[in-house]
Amino acid sequence: MPVIRIEVPEGTAQDIKGRIRDGVKQAVLDTLAPKETKYDYVAVREAYAELGDGLPLVTVDLRPGREAERKKALVDAIAAILKTELGSDPVDLYVLFRENPAENHYTGGTPLPDWVPADA
Template identity: 25%
Template sequence: MPFVRIDALGTDPARLDALGQAVQDALVETLGVPPEDRFQVLTGHDGVTGTLRAGDYLGIRRDDSVVFVAITLRAGRDAARKRAVYRRIAELVHERTGTEPRNVFVTLTENGDADWSFGYGLAQYAPAGGGPAGALSG
């Protein structure tokens, strides 16, 4: 059950939707996330009331089509699977939106079972007095 935030500059609803679907498809393909586990915040910035900044860190020259993808998910994936998801996100974003892979910035933040509440003020993966409820999917 990853929680995904995507930020892009000067984008329209169709591009935001394509970005969200590309990330979701990459998570399903590379990490085995169930397709219905889709929790995303998609934000387009207008450059005036909200904007994005990206330097040329590590020699990667980014421009105004930069896309920031922040994914929070439960811990447990090895480095190879993480590299696979980064690669697939960049491929699908390029394929579906034309955004150059150099402009796709992805970060993963891992946490534990007790760090999630899906509603009702409950920790569904770490119920009181018991083990985790639900399969590892996020």
Template identity: 85%
Template sequence: MPVIRVEVPEGTDHDTKTRIREGVKQAVLDTLAPKEIKYDYVAVREAFGILGDGLPLVTVDLRPGRDAGRKKALSDAIAAILQQELNSDPIDLYVLFRENPAENHYTGGTPLPDWVPADQ
């Protein structure tokens, strides 16, 4: 159940933002949280800045437990999506992972359980 915010330059067209959002949602399932199809909170928003100078910026809020390999795989997948959709250089992508205890994540008024890998 990560919450992901992707910041793109002002003026990015609706169709491009839609493709980025859908691509990131799929990347989450492919890399970070393969069993969590219900909780796929991804938002794409415009920010003041230019590619390579502060953008693109991605913030991922999630419960603790993912190993560094899963996080890197998600970062790489997002970089590929943004390169395809915005022609951004992957070296310019900044991804910030912020881990918060499960009791700080609520949906429908109920806290989420601790995260465990799909194979457990």
């Protein structure tokens, strides 16, 4: 788990949005949650704004427990993906992490357990 929403400019081609989504899903596994694959939700949506003036905007909702280094690694990976796919300058990327207790995250009608590191 996390739930990640990536906002890109209106008119972004479907194939580009698909590559962004796939790349971010892999980045989550590489950085933030290496043992989880079932609960990774990534959506790419269009927004009325321009690159460098409100976009790209990324919101990450997750359970508490990730170290700052994991979050920074995810941000760096997302910045690289968006630079490749959209030509966006990493300095214009805004990422907001929102942590909520595990009991506030449900899938299939069941709350998720507390997050623990893959090596724990």
